[in-house]
Amino acid sequence: MFEHTYDTDDAIAALATPWGTSALALIRGSGGGSLELLEKVFSPLSRLREAAGGTFLHGVLSDPVSGEPLDDVVVLVFRSPASYTGEDGFDISCHGSLPGIASILEALRNAGFRDAGPGEFTMRAFLNGKMDLTRAEAVREIVESKSRKAHSLALQRLSGAIAKRIKLLRSKLLDTAGKIELALDYPEDELDETIVLDSGPVNEVIADLKGLLSTFSTGRLFQAGARVAVCGRTNAGKSSLFNLFLKEDRSIVSEVHGTTRDYIESWINIGGIPIRLFDTAGLRDGGDAVEIEGIRRTRELIDAVDLVLYLVDAQAGVAGEDADFLNRPGNKGRTIPVWNKTDLTDGAAPAGYVPVSVVSGEGFHRLEERIAGHFLKTAYTGDEAVIDSQRQKECLESALDSLEHVKAGIENDVSLDAVAADLQGALLAFGELSGEITAAEVLDTIFSKFCVGK
Ligand SMILES: Nc1nc2c(ncn2[C@@H]2O[C@H](COP(=O)(O)OP(=O)(O)OP(=O)(O)O)[C@@H](O)[C@H]2O)c(=O)[nH]1
Ligand SMILES: [Mg+2]
Numbered sequence: 413m414f415e416h417t418y419d420t421d422d423a424i425a426a427l428a429t430p431w432g433t434s435a436l437a438l439i440r441g442s443g444g445g446s447l448e449l450l451e452k453v454f455s456p457l458s459r460l461r462e463a464a465g466g467t468f469l470h471g472v473l474s475d476p477v478s479g480e481p482l483d484d485v486v487v488l489v490f491r492s493p494a495s496y497t498g499e500d501g502f503d504i505s506c507h508g509s510l511p512g513i514a515s516i517l518e519a520l521r522n523a524g525f526r527d528a529g530p531g532e533f534t535m536r537a538f539l540n541g542k543m544d545l546t547r548a549e550a551v552r553e554i555v556e557s558k559s560r561k562a563h564s565l566a567l568q569r570l571s572g573a574i575a576k577r578i579k580l581l582r583s584k585l586l587d588t589a590g591k592i593e594l595a596l597d598y599p600e601d602e603l604d605e606t607i608v609l610d611s612g613p614v615n616e617v618i619a620d621l622k623g624l625l626s627t628f629s630t631g632r633l634f635q636a637g638a639r640v641a642v643c644g645r646t647n648a649g650k651s652s653l654f655n656l657f658l659k660e661d662r663s664i665v666s667e668v669h670g671t672t673r674d675y676i677e678s679w680i681n682i683g684g685i686p687i688r689l690f691d692t693a694g695l696r697d698g699g700d701a702v703e704i705e706g707i708r709r710t711r712e713l714i715d716a717v718d719l720v721l722y723l724v725d726a727q728a729g730v731a732g733e734d735a736d737f738l739n740r741p742g743n744k745g746r747t748i749p750v751w752n753k754t755d756l757t758d759g760a761a762p763a764g765y766v767p768v769s770v771v772s773g774e775g776f777h778r779l780e781e782r783i784a785g786h787f788l789k790t791a792y793t794g795d796e797a798v799i800d801s802q803r804q805k806e807c808l809e810s811a812l813d814s815l816e817h818v819k820a821g822i823e824n825d826v827s828l829d830a831v832a833a834d835l836q837g838a839l840l841a842f843g844e845l846s847g848e849i850t851a852a853e854v855l856d857t858i859f860s861k862f863c864v865g866k
Pocket of ligand 1: 756
């Protein structure tokens with residue numbers, strides 16, 4: 413949580429690129445008076461003063477206290493309201509040397525800038541009406557996306573797909589809300605016509621909300637990814653398969669049983685799904701204390717992952733422990749049995765197993781397809797927006813809950829006061845979703861998860 417969340421009066425600056433040596437780095441600043449403060453460090457001064465929004469200036473930055481020149485830079489000038497935050501601001505492209513970046517940030521501090529907190533630029537964009545909360549959240553989701561698919565789904569949200577849909581749902585409810593208000597404000601005999609409430613529009617919104625909520629697991633799958641463990645008895649070829657997925661020699665492979673003791677993990681991408689893949693200790697009885705501990709951790713991990721690739725060495729065949737594992741009810745729906753080392757046999761695999769040879773690569777592609785298929789079989793595949801944020805999901809659930817009450821209220825002729833209160837509850841939940849009526853602590857939680865500089 414950062415201290416200055418709602419202090420939007422001052423000028424802020426931060427490094428927007430990673431803190432590390434690179435060809436170029438980008439430092440951004442924003443806030444009322446930020447261009448005047450920049451005058452203290454940038455020359456030629458006159459060109460900055462005259463610069464219209466959207467212009468690039470080539471110049472030199474110097475420390476305002478010592479006057480020492482710091483770097484040759486290009487500054488992109490933004491003038492309110494035509495900027496990301498809606499305020500005056502700038503992007504400085506400087507050389508990506510760590511001492512150079514540090515000295516520029518220090519010069520900006522000396523000029524009067526405050527270091528920006530996480531997500532503070534986007535928070536200002538939100539507060540200045542540049543984007544609603546669903547789009548602000550999409551900014552972080554884009555930055556954090558681990559696969560192209562996750563990136564394109566987040567981009568869809570950034571373009572306002574969720575915001576537009578919610579606006580539409582909200583407008584569908586306003587007619588009903590208006591009718592109720594009219595009926596509450598005027599006794600029946602004062603109105604020219606009797607007001608009849610129709611649950612049709614409410615039903616439509618309910619159906620649409622259910623559709624949107626059902627995309628959450630898909631959104632999560634592509635954004636947060638899935639956890640997959642490679643398991644099996646010792647020497648089944650788990651580490652060899654793990655390395656093949658990673659396309660690098662990461663985990664130790666040897667013909668010695670019990671080679672892998674601690675589990676190793678890495679991110680891979682299968683069919684656009686970010687997958688955290690684990691290589692684990694081979695399951696067997698006995699072994700020394702370290703191996704026993706490794707096996708205990710592996711068993712814990714198996715319970716926690718979304719999918720297990722259970723390897724059996726084709727030459728060794730299915731042992732009792734393999735059958736036990738595969739038949740255990742908790743493992744059944746989330747295990748893909750893999751028949752490895754088919755290059756050493758005739759290639760035939762028992763029913764239900766995916767035959768592969770990690771050494772020749774035979775069957776590997778089919779295994780990847782099986783994994784993607786496992787996760788995608790329940791995924792949403794339409795073109796509409798997909799939600800990913802837990803917060804958005806909760807707002808939608810709350811709206812849905814209120815609307816179910818409204819529907820029941822209309823259909824059972826419940827008192828209008830009660831229906832009005834439930835409808836208000838649904839509209840409130842939509843308002844929270846878009847950020848129109850979101851509490852300060854909620855905003856704090858959302859923006860503190862951002863990177864600094866975004
Ligand atoms: N011929 C053949 N050998 C394989 C294949 N996959 C793995 N091996 C060999 O099997 C041996 C064991 O492989 P590992 O990948 O270390 O097996 P593991 O399951 O990780 O073993 P532990 O870590 O001891 O549990 C090594 O000598 C590998 O080269 C395969 O598809 N064909
Ligand atoms: Mg191993």
